[in-house]
Amino acid sequence: MLLITPATPEDARAVAEIHISAWRAAYRGVFPDAYLAAQSLAEREAWWAEVIAGGKTAVLLAKSADTLRGWLSFGACRDTDAPSSQAELWAMYVAPDIWSRGIGRTLWHHAQQTMHAQGFTHCSLWVLAHNARAIRFYTAAGFQLDVCPPKSIERGGQCFEARRYLCVLAT
Known part of the structure; x- marks a missing residue:
């Protein structure tokens, strides 16, 4: 069973681990290899701890069996x-x-409900033009090229x- 919960600063290391591993998988052959290899877990962890503690963005976690499977950030x-x-x-990573087991879709649905409850009516995102996998996901989720x-x-x-890309938030 997948549980969606808000992140705390103590989750920063697990968030950073997925962030780096997903970047390395998604952007292999796009970003320079040296850039991907140089990603520092300690730096990314410190950055995420600060972001989560700051509260400017919401970070939602998808966990199963007490293991982080993915996360999403919005504001x-x-x-x-x-x-x-x-x-x-x-x-979102x-x-x-x-990948392709519904975790991203579950995170997005939960985030969409949360955004709507916070008074948002639309949502945007920026995606690299080379990231065909992400574009397929976001298009299927209701986003359209702006x-x-x-x-x-x-x-x-x-x-x-x-x-x-933009979408209207479902009610």
């Missing part, structure tokens, strides 16, 4: 053109060895195009 949209009623899915121009994201000394 108010950071885009300057976004209305106050728009949330943003900041990040599932342990790569259990008409706004893409933005450039730098990783490992290289620039990548990211596109914004």
